[in-house]
Amino acid sequence: MSKKLDAAVLRQDFPILDQQIHRQKQLVYFDNGASTQRPQAVIDAMNDCYTRTYANVHRGIHWLSEQASDQYENARGVVQRLINAPHNNEVIFTAGTTLAINLVANSWGRANLGPGDEVLLTICEHHSNIVPWQQVAADVGAKVVFADVTDDGLLDLNDFKAKLGPQTKMVAFTAVSNVLGTILPVKEIIALVATVGAKTLVDAAQHVPHEPTDVQDWNADFVVFSGHKILGPSGIGVLWGRQTMLEAMPPFLGGGSMINQVTTEGFTPGELPAKFEAGTPPIVEAIGLAAAIEYVNQISLPAIAAHEKQLAGRLMERLAEIDGLKILGPSIEHRSGIVSFVVDGVSPQDLSILLDQQGFAIRVGHHCAMPLHQKLGLKSSCRASFYLYNTMKEVDAFADALAKVVKRLR
Numbered sequence: 001m002s003k004k005l006d007a008a009v010l011r012q013d014f015p016i017l018d019q020q021i022h023r024q025k026q027l028v029y030f031d032n033g034a035s036t037q038r039p040q041a042v043i044d045a046m047n048d049c050y051t052r053t054y055a056n057v058h059r060g061i062h063w064l065s066e067q068a069s070d071q072y073e074n075a076r077g078v079v080q081r082l083i084n085a086p087h088n089n090e091v092i093f094t095a096g097t098t099l100a101i102n103l104v105a106n107s108w109g110r111a112n113l114g115p116g117d118e119v120l121l122t123i124c125e126h127h128s129n130i131v132p133w134q135q136v137a138a139d140v141g142a143k144v145v146f147a148d149v150t151d152d153g154l155l156d157l158n159d160f161k162a163k164l165g166p167q168t169k170m171v172a173f174t175a176v177s178n179v180l181g182t183i184l185p186v187k188e189i190i191a192l193v194a195t196v197g198a199k200t201l202v203d204a205a206q207h208v209p210h211e212p213t214d215v216q217d218w219n220a221d222f223v224v225f226s227g228h229k230i231l232g233p234s235g236i237g238v239l240w241g242r243q244t245m246l247e248a249m250p251p252f253l254g255g256g257s258m259i260n261q262v263t264t265e266g267f268t269p270g271e272l273p274a275k276f277e278a279g280t281p282p283i284v285e286a287i288g289l290a291a292a293i294e295y296v297n298q299i300s301l302p303a304i305a306a307h308e309k310q311l312a313g314r315l316m317e318r319l320a321e322i323d324g325l326k327i328l329g330p331s332i333e334h335r336s337g338i339v340s341f342v343v344d345g346v347s348p349q350d351l352s353i354l355l356d357q358q359g360f361a362i363r364v365g366h367h368c369a370m371p372l373h374q375k376l377g378l379k380s381s382c383r384a385s386f387y388l389y390n391t392m393k394e395v396d397a398f399a400d401a402l403a404k405v406v407k408r409l410r
């Protein structure tokens with residue numbers, strides 16, 4: 001069954017958005033880049049598992065364990081179809097994007113990086129795609145290098161090409177900047193990287209929930225994302241990896257489920273995907289994630305992308321009317337539904353506190369992207385980020401409220 005993208009109707013599926021009940025004011029939730037909200041269908045799917053079918057997976061031959069295992073493996077298939085992964089066992093459930101990147105950095109990185117090698121990132125990465133590489137590079141004697149962005153918020157391809165070379169062993173980059181909203185040319189970047197034979201990891205945390213993702217079309221080696229940014233629960237994320245790569249990599253975490261055999265002398269690792277899913281996995285979270293993806297599929301990702309672009313375009317027009325306000329990032333054609341900004345002489349923190357008092361939830365701070373803020377000469381910024389339940393009416397109300405708050409704070 002498909003659903004039309006009518007945000008005013010869809011938002012009725014999200015109980016938390018009716019905040020009049022809780023705070024006597026209408027919530028305008030523009031913090032979707034940090035985390036999205038859950039529709040009743042996701043809450044019901046998780047509730048149903050806990051109420052009727054919960055047990056540990058792959059560990060018992062009893063009926064409940066079979067039910068839970070079937071649902072857990074079904075969720076893997078739902079993710080596989082979402083990102084067009086060629087093989088089911090290439091989809092690894094992790095605790096989130098952060099853990100997925102740590103897995104690749106530690107497993108692939110420690111086995112393949114050494115002195116003189118470089119990991120090339122972009123300056124607009126989230127800390128979770130910087131720090132794990134810095135940690136591993138420091139241990140193995142490799143170097144982390146950053147490609148710049150241009151003044152208009154696009155990846156500086158000349159700088160990127162200049163920094164890409166035979167010394168580059170991994171290029172790990174975001175598909176969409178969580179601050180600038182820039183949509184990076186993922187396919188073009190991966191094609192460039194292929195010319196030097198390096199591997200690629202795409203941080204798709206801000207991409208998978210907002211537009212179609214096809215890992216085969218991208219031709220990436222690794223793609224990662226988080227469940228909570230696509231209407232799913234927190235505590236679950238996905239690492240997709242090319243099968244040959246994952247098979248060649250050593251396990252990251254050790255424990256139950258990830259082995260073939262354990263003796264007092266040692267162990268042999270299990271097959272994919274179990275090899276990378278040590279311990280009891282996020283069972284109910286996987287079931288919730290599958291329900292979230294099914295909800296998003298009913299609406300369709302191209303429709304969601306178009307809706308968010310309209311909202312972002314409108315907000316950018318309205319913000320341009322405010323004196324001294326600077327929007328970070330590129331023009332609307334290169335942008336997803338993220339609009340970050342600063343206002344001359346006004347603290348981003350003060351702005352967001354006053355807006356929060358009126359029911360507007362936005363993000364303020366460095367958005368886990370300190371190197372980018374340092375490059376921009378900023379300590380922090382405000383960020384409005386949209387999802388399918390946001391409306392044009394909310395954007396206008398936000399722009400009106402912001403204009404008034406700016407006046408008050410000056």
Ligand SMILES: Cc1ncc(COP(=O)(O)O)c(C=O)c1O
Nearest residue numbers: 096097098126128178205206226
């Ligand atoms: C681009 C990007 N990468 C990685 C992350 C980290 O995701 P998580 O905290 O779910 O692991 C985020 C979260 O804000 C993000 O926006």
